Ligand SMILES: Nc1ncnc2c1ncn2[C@@H]1O[C@H](COP(=O)(O)OP(=O)(O)OP(=O)(O)O)[C@@H](O)[C@H]1O
């Protein structure tokens with residue numbers, strides 16, 4: 269009998285993941301034979317200097333892009349060879365996204381943005397889901413903003429809407445790429461606290477890409493990438509520990 | 522720089538089409554004049570020639586007007602796409618005026634090239650038509666120089682309106698704040714509505730006056746055919762008013778049409794996209810509205826006239842055989858002449874939709890990441906194109922029917938000697954052609970953008986440029 273990723277308590281797993289860009293003559297190796305497992309219910313930060321392959325790794329784990337070689341599982345689903353249509357349904361139902369900016373559909377108001385994943389699935393939220401969305405809306409302080417369009421919100425408010433949308437479907441895994449990159453540090457910390465809380469109180473699995481040591485300090489686990497390889501796998505750390513490691517890493521490079 | 526000129530490809534096409542159409546029409550009129558002159562016995566051909574020129578110039582004016590609206594829209598769309606670059610140049614010290622003057626100058630150059638190009642093609646086409654006419658002995662051999670000063674009218678009009686439209690369309694340059702180079706400006710807030718109240722007031726006044734005159738024309742027409750002259754004045758006034766307030770009407774029509782498409786996410790987003798920039802959507806559709814209105818109006822009038830004539834002359838031999846072809850021919854010629862303006866508007870619509878989809882690449886990537894599949898993205902673009910053409914066609918049909926019936930009523934209400942109300946006749950063939958043309962335009966406008974949008978990778982939503 270084969271041991272499945274979820275038997276190991278993993279929500280996502282990658283084996284021998286490699287991604288090359290460019291021509292065969294002049295390849296850029298963005299990811300170099302990376303293997304990892306993300307644990308269910310854990311808030312994992314993926315750290316590394318610019319160009320180390322963080323975004324690339326996230327795209328592959330989320331089924332947004334095709335790896336050059338290697339395999340990716342989401343839960344027990346091998347998504348490596350899934351066709352586009354199946355990946356789309358997977359993103360709809362099992363994955364949530366929070367990006368650095370441009371998270372929201374500009375023509376839809378806040379409520380419609382939050383409900384979009386359900387609508388795409390051709391259904392209305394169930395009673396339980398409705399209650400959960402209400403809870404999110406209140407917790408994120410969006411109640412008074414439901415009828416507003418994204419351009420009427422501040423950057424921090426927009427990020428909170430994106431988080432509400434990403435959490436609304438209770439996805440298996442929430443991906444966040446530099447979710448605080450465009451925010452001032454106080455607003456950024458608020459957003460990070462919300463993510464950390466979702467993991468702690470609701471067991472939400474989160475993978476967050478960042479190069480900000482403060483952001484990474486909110487995570488339960490930190491993976492360090494350098495030149496397309498994982499160079500360190502650490503438990504929760506303080507911002508100071510994280511920055512000194514990052515500095516050491518850059519000095520070594 | 523290369524990119525800048527490529528931006529103007531559609532404007533160049535529009536300018537060439539308008540100028541080519543105008544020159545072709547005047548050259549053909551000139552040939553006809555020369556032919557008439559060749560066997561002039563009454564000495565009246567000069568008058569005939571002048572009248573033909575005037576009629577031709579009316580059609581040219583419609584085409585040039587539609588071309589101007591289309592160009593203003595194209596330029597405004599281009600400017601919206603260049604906002605970042607413009608803001609960056611403003612940031613490093615270039616003034617908004619300089620920026621705008623550059624765009625206007627590009628418009629002038631494009632207008633000049635288009636006018637000359639169109640004139641050459643139009644003249645060549647007229648020469649071809651003349652040669653074929655003589656060769657097939659439709660017309661006698663004629664002397665014609667292919668040059669009259671009146672040809673300058675469409676050419677100069679095209680140059681001036683393209684220049685002016687580029688200037689008008691680039692108004693938003695002034696509103697670009699240098700800070701927009703820095704911000705992650707996802708979406709502009711809706712364009713300022715305030716300044717347009719003056720235009721709306723004028724438009725509403727014209728509509729009220731025009732409708733009154735139109736009603737007066739219908740009433741007078743019950744006792745005397747001269748009612749149609751009053752009606753024409755009313756028609757021109759009210760239609761000008763409609764064009765002026767189009768920015769209030771078209772978004773509402775677009776919203777209503779969008780609701781028919783249902784509440785699935787692609788349909789809802791398409792409906793929103795069709796009105797997200799009301800000014801742009803209005804300019805995208807108004808040219809089509811003008812074309813469809815005029816074609817429908819003329820066809821309804823002629824069809825009602827045909828019915829009335831057949832009714833009056835009932836029992837008389839040959840009346841259908843004699844009148845039928847004349848009416849059909851007149852409707853066909855008029856429809857082609859006006860339809861050309863609709864073609865110009867269609868070029869603008871195709872181009873604007875395509876550019877605006879390109880400018881939304883990031884948003885489409887976001888939708889893909891959130892779980893829109895490729896088909897839904899394509900359906901969304903198709904529905905947006907359909908909303909635009911359906912709204913324009915419907916508005917044009919309604920207006921055309923009203924004007925066409927009013928015209929026929931004013932002209933024919935007193936025909937039998939006592940006041941009579943006429944039922945508007947439905948010109949089925951013309952209607953069918955309009956519907957087919959609208960469907961074809963929808964397909965044409967959405968095909969390439971939809972395919973491109975379907976291929977957008979969700980990764981672009983995550984990329985920070
Ligand atoms: N589409 C692409 N084409 C070519 N090379 C690419 C592409 N995307 C990424 N790369 C290269 O792959 C490497 C990893 O890029 P990636 O975006 O994953 O880095 P990152 O760690 O997210 O950096 P940052 O912190 O700056 O966002 C870089 O060297 C980058 O230049």
Ligand SMILES: [Mg+2]
Nearest residue numbers: 322323324477
């Ligand atoms: Mg990145």
